[in-house]
Structure formats: structure tokens, C-alpha cells
Amino acid sequence: MALAGGVILFVSLPLSSTPYGDNSYGTTDPFMYLTGRFDPYRHPLFVKLTAAGIPCRGDHHILREEAARALKLLYDDFIREHPKAPFWVQSSTRNFESQRVIWEKKWRRLGEERRFRTDPKARGLSILTYSSMPGTSRHHWGTEVDLNVLRNDYFERGEGRVLYQWLLKNAHRYGFCQPYGAGRNEGYSEERWHWSYMPLSRDFLAHWNRLYDGNGGFFVRKGLFSGSEQLGVLAPVYVNGISECCR
Numbered sequence: 158m159a160l161a162g163g164v165i166l167f168v169s170l171p172l173s174s175t176p177y178g179d180n181s182y183g184t185t186d187p188f189m190y191l192t193g194r195f196d197p198y199r200h201p202l203f204v205k206l207t208a209a210g211i212p213c214r215g216d217h218h219i220l221r222e223e224a225a226r227a228l229k230l231l232y233d234d235f236i237r238e239h240p241k242a243p244f245w246v247q248s249s250t251r252n253f254e255s256q257r258v259i260w261e262k263k264w265r266r267l268g269e270e271r272r273f274r275t276d277p278k279a280r281g282l283s284i285l286t287y288s289s290m291p292g293t294s295r296h297h298w299g300t301e302v303d304l305n306v307l308r309n310d311y312f313e314r315g316e317g318r319v320l321y322q323w324l325l326k327n328a329h330r331y332g333f334c335q336p337y338g339a340g341r342n343e344g345y346s347e348e349r350w351h352w353s354y355m356p357l358s359r360d361f362l363a364h365w366n367r368l369y370d371g372n373g374g375f376f377v378r379k380g381l382f383s384g385s386e387q388l389g390v391l392a393p394v395y396v397n398g399i400s401e402c403c404r
């Protein structure tokens with residue numbers, strides 16, 4: 158990131174001496190990293206958002222240092238313009254295990270409905286409206302944040318609208334994009350609360366796709382999560398079903 162004439166410029170680092178860049182994953186194996194099988198709280202490239210001065214609620218408050226730094230700049234500028242508007246991170250990095258807890262909770266709840274009990278694919282597709290299969294979430298990457306309230310209608314009026322309109326106009330200046338915008342043909346439904354730090358996540362997406370080619374069997378492994386045998390094959394569809402502005 159560099160400042161030039163008051164404009165923040167983001168330069169995508171070349172994938173130089175290693176196939177995945179010099180410092181993208183530290184010492185963590187790239188496929189382990191991209192599928193969330195590491196502990197971000199023990200990873201040297203991550204920082205706690207509260208320590209970076211960003212208000213947080215909920216359970217997961219840790220991000221890649223570059224993303225946290227950019228988010229702090231965004232937060233400071235938003236609050237300067239709208240001192241009374243609420244802004245907080247509701248969720249950020251979640252590893253495989255955290256995502257599995259979310260998935261299994263929803264899986265159990267839907268299992269109480271007769272129509273889903275004998276149809277694991279339909280059951281999984283219903284969860285995939287908003288939630289990722291463990292191993293496929295962008296939240297594994299340390300580049301994603303969920304802001305304020307996880308409901309689209311919150312961002313239609315009042316203080317939610319103020320924040321969302323500001324983000325649509327300004328977030329790109331800090332490197333952030335909305336991966337699950339309206340008008341896509343594949344993937345999760347619209348999520349106005351979810352924003353991604355693109356200088357890193359753009360490369361991570363490319364790496365994820367490259368690694369999927371040799372490791373696709375991982376996602377359909379029996380017992381990886383409930384329904385993995387039927388649903389794991391959809392991993393690339395959901396990982397790639399993002400807005401053009403995030404590519």
C-alpha cells in the first residue's frame with residue numbers, strides 16, 4: 158500500500174520466489190491455510206482487531222495485519238464523517254473448526270424439518286444460502302469482515318444505510334470490496350455486511366483454485382462435515398460465485 162497524492166494505491170504483490178509469494182502464508186502450508194486448518198490466534202501474520210483500535214462484538218476478532226491496518230484507516234475516516242454512526246466488526250477470521258460448528262448447528266436444526274430429513278443435498282443447499290461449508294469459507298483467509306448486523310434489511314435504512322452507502326462509495330479506496338453483492342448467478346445470497354480485503358484475497362482466491370485442482374477429493378471426504386459426500390463437489394461453485402469487483 159502506498160500513498161500518492163492523497164490517494165491510497167494498492168499494488169498486488171507478484172507471486173515471486175515461491176509459487177505462492179514470499180510471505181502470503183508464513184510457514185503454514187498454503188492448502189492448510191486456505192482451508193482454515195490453522196490457528197489464527199497463534200499465527201504471526203495475524204493481529205487482534207481490538208488491539209488495532211477497531212470496535213468488535215461477537216467471537217472472532219482477528220485479521221491479517223495488512224487487512225487490519227487498512228480497516229483501521231477505513232474506520233477512522235468513516236467515523237470522522239459520521240461520528241454518531243455505529244461501526245463494529247461482528248465476525249472476522251474463522252478457522253475450519255469454527256465454521257464446522259456453524260455448519261453442524263444449522264444441519265441439526267434443518268434436520269428437524271421433514272422435507273430435509275431424507276434429502277442431504279437439499280439440506281446443505283439451504284445452509285449454503287448464507288453459510289459456507291467448512292474448508293471453503295473466505296473467512297478462513299484472514300481477509301474478511303462481517304460488519305454490524307448480519308441482515309440485509311439493516312442496511313436499507315437509518316444508520317445501517319449510512320454505513321452501507323458510505324462503503325459502496327469509499328471501501329475500494331482502502332482495498333475492500335463486497336464479494337457477495339446483488340446480481341450474481343451463482344453462490345451465496347447477497348450479504349451487505351461482508352467485506353473483503355482484496356489485495357490479499359484476490360491472490361488467495363487464485364491460489365485456492367490452483368490448489369483445488371490437485372486436492373478436490375478433500376472436500377468430498379466422508380465425515381469431513383455432515384453432507385460432505387454430496388455437497389463437497391460444489392466447493393468451487395461457491396468459492397468462485399463472487400462479484401466481479403472482488404476478482
Ligand SMILES: [Zn+2]
Pocket residue numbers: 296301302303348350351
Ligand atoms: Zn461473512
